Amino acid sequence: MLEKIEGIVIKTQDYGETHKIITIFSKKIGKFSALARGAKKTKSRMAAVTQPFIHGEFFVYINKGLSTIQQGEVIHSNRAIREDIIKTAFTAYIVELTDKLMESGEPDYFIYDQLMQTISWISEHEFAEIPIMMYELKLYKKGGFVPTVDKCVNCNRYVDLRSFSIAEGGLLCSQCTSIDPSAISLPQSVAKLLRIFLEVGIEQVGTIKMKERNIQLLRNLLDAYYDQYGGYFLKSKRFLKQMDQLK
Numbered sequence: 001m002l003e004k005i006e007g008i009v010i011k012t013q014d015y016g017e018t019h020k021i022i023t024i025f026s027k028k029i030g031k032f033s034a035l036a037r038g039a040k041k042t043k044s045r046m047a048a049v050t051q052p053f054i055h056g057e058f059f060v061y062i063n064k065g066l067s068t069i070q071q072g073e074v075i076h077s078n079r080a081i082r083e084d085i086i087k088t089a090f091t092a093y094i095v096e097l098t099d100k101l102m103e104s105g106e107p108d109y110f111i112y113d114q115l116m117q118t119i120s121w122i123s124e125h126e127f128a129e130i131p132i133m134m135y136e137l138k139l140y141k142k143g144g145f146v147p148t149v150d151k152c153v154n155c156n157r158y159v160d161l162r163s164f165s166i167a168e169g170g171l172l173c174s175q176c177t178s179i180d181p182s183a184i185s186l187p188q189s190v191a192k193l194l195r196i197f198l199e200v201g202i203e204q205v206g207t208i209k210m211k212e213r214n215i216q217l218l219r220n221l222l223d224a225y226y227d228q229y230g231g232y233f234l235k236s237k238r239f240l241k242q243m244d245q246l247k
Contacts, residue, residue, distance in 0.1 A: 010095035
């Protein structure tokens with residue numbers, strides 16, 4: 001059955017000498033993979049619409065196995081991202097994380113919307129650390145390993161949250177911090193931001209202000225948390241860390 005599907009290209013893979021298999025995260029049917037015949041030919045009409053990060057409208061023959069793209073039209077090329085190595089690295093990371101944590105054939109309008117808004121933010125701004133962390137937490141929730149950030153993970157108190165425990169899987173209050181000597185101390189304002197990052201949509205990111213040292217603190221915390229619970233190796237994450245070391 002031929003369907004018109006809006007989505008964003010999150011993964012490409014060469015197939016034979018002239019074709020590609022592309023993975024699209026769509027609003028209508030979720031994540032799916034499809035064969036794009038002739039997409040490796042530079043003069044092919046399929047070449048432009050099957051590039052990474054393309055937001056497009058695709059006409060797809062949907063099959064239980066591998067679907068086939070008949071044709072496509074670019075809605076937004078996200079050219080500004082592909083022309084900037086840092087923006088490319090950030091976007092590659094969030095789409096790879098999306099590919100790893102989202103099941104095929106399970107649409108999620110909220111995650112789709114948040115991904116599109118995060119990519120738009122990366123495209124239009126120099127600094128994208130906050131929206132990226134907001135999107136990560138929402139994906140962690142979808143993946144079933146989100147940390148407890150609205151209360152103490154040990155005693156369920158909602159107040160005086162002072163530290164984050166990787167081992168316990170969330171925030172600890174002042175009375176429970178001692179259960180994990182390796183717990184990471186957090187200013188209470190930063191602990192509150194974790195809950196906001198999880199619950200608030202990225203469209204509200206303009207109202208969130210953070211000091212650079214607190215951004216780095218949360219970045220290191222989320223990296224350590226994913227390393228413990230994420231379960232998937234991310235090539236794009238390794239590249240981001242290498243770029244960080246060169247700064």
